[in-house]
Amino acid sequence: MASKPVPKKPVKSNTAPASAKAPTNTAAKASAGSAQEMARLDNEILKLLNRRAAATAKLIEADPNWWSATYDPRSDDDLLKRIESENQGPLPADAVRGVFRQVLSAVRNRVRPRRVSYLGPAFSFTHMAAVERFGESSDLIPVNTIAAVFEEVNRGHADFGVVPIENSTDGRIIDTLDMFTRLPLRICGEIQLCIHHNLLGKVSRGEINEVYSKPQALSQCRDWLSRNMPQARLIEVTSTSTAAQLARDKPGAGAIASKQAAVEYGLQILADSVEDNKNNVTRFAMIGDKPIGPTGRDRTSLLLQIGDKPGALADALASFKQNKINLTWIESFPLRGPESGYIFFIDCEGHSKDAKVKRTLDDLARLAVRMEVLGSYPRSELIG
Incomplete structure (x- = not known):
């Protein structure tokens, strides 16, 4: 009987078919190409950021007034607004704002370090307002009370202070208004933040x-x-x-x-967003001791004490109407001590150097027991 032929074992190939290898090679090449493109973009972004930083530093160093060169809220707001309008995504507006804010902050702090006192601790809403205006590269100093913020600036331990001044739900911040009656500090800017709890x-x-x-x-x-x-x-x-x-x-x-x-x-x-008022906004004041020039889109804040007699407040407010000045905020604050009456905190549109605002201030000075211009500064856009 003839023996059956032994079947040959299939020989395993060490190489995969070309059709099987092609996707792997294609994916590897695509991945390598993508990594190279990412690296090229990273280098380009880095060069542009440093060019922007160098140009900013050159402008600051050429300005004889370092204070105005390193603190220009109107220019900053206009820049960030323009960048947001030109942003086509996919980065959200707040991320783009953060990049440019950090570039400005880092350059300014390198040319002339700025100390900013704020109502802490870190990651509070006042801290967020301080970062929004000054960036994280500034020397941000948290303190425990609003009074301490004012004292830090008044003693020269800080260049600026950041405090809340009013909230759309709870109204005035009494401690802030009280400190303006006690210390000769001025408002040199504002930030309006949507507050989401x-x-x-x-x-x-x-x-x-x-x-x-x-x-x-x-x-x-x-x-x-x-x-x-x-x-x-x-x-x-x-x-x-x-x-x-x-x-x-x-x-x-x-x-x-x-x-x-x-x-x-x-x-x-x-x-998220558990606040009762979905339009919950807090306005924060930047305090210092330097004036801000007119920008064409300003707010002026006043402290006004008038005689405690019938019609005195109406007479004072009539000047705003006569000069066609829009009042945006008015708060009363009782006088401390034995004297009866109130101090009024008033915000109006315009700068103290504008002709019609100046006429109004002159009128008020003739009526007032005490009047102080707390500051004229650019009005801020709502953030968040």
């Missing part, structure tokens, strides 16, 4: 039995908290940053604070 925590919303925040933040979220967190006790602390720290460290604690605080303290955002 968030519920932060390390546990689920249902496990939170205490919610911490500063009084103003709790006030601005009171309706939302009563509807959505009825089981939680509301506890006031000195700042939203302190609240976030407590939410990180204390079991069962939550905080009302910013998204930046959530990132800094490693917290989850359990609910």
Whole structure:
């Protein structure tokens, strides 16, 4: 009987078919090409940023007035607004603003370091306003009270201060207005921020039995908290940053604070934009001791004390109407001590050097027991 032929074992090939290798090679080539293109773009961006920084430094160094050269809020706002309008994405507007703001901040701080005192701690909303105006390269100094911000600037320990002056929900910031009656400092700029509060925590919303925040933040979220967190006790602390720290460290604690605080303290955002007023805006004042020249889009702030008699306030306000000046804000503040009456804080459109504003100020000076121009400065656009 003939033996059956032994079948040959298939020989394994060490090489894959060309059709199988092609996608791998193509992907590798595409990846290498993409990496090279990224590197080329990175180098180009780096060169352009440094060229922009060098040009900015040259302009500052050529200006005999370093103060105006390193602090020009109108120019900064116009630049950032133009960049936003020309931005075609995909980067969002706030990211683009951040890049240019940091370039300006770094250059200015290199040419002439600036110390900025603000109501802290870090990652509070006042800190956000300070970063928005001065950038992170400035020497930002947190202090515990509004009075301390004023004192730092008054003693020359800081070039500028940043304090809240009014909120669209809670109104005036009394401590700020009080300090303007006590120290000879001026407003040299403003920032208007949309304030968005968030519920932060390390546990689920249902496990939170205490919610911490500063009084103003709790006030601005009171309706939302009563509807959505009825089981939680509301506890006031000195700042939203302190609240976030407590939410990180204390079991069962939550905080009302910013998204930046959530990132800094490693917290989850359990609910965002929990403020009752979705148009919640805080205006922050930049304080210093130097005047700002007219820009054509200005605001003037006044401190005014008039005689405590019938019609005195109406007579004072009539001057604004006669000179066709728009009032944008007026607040009364009771006089301290035995004297009865009020001090008024007034904002109007225009600069103190404008002819019609100057006429109004002259009229008010004749009527006033005390009048001080707290500052004329560029009006800011709403941010956020």
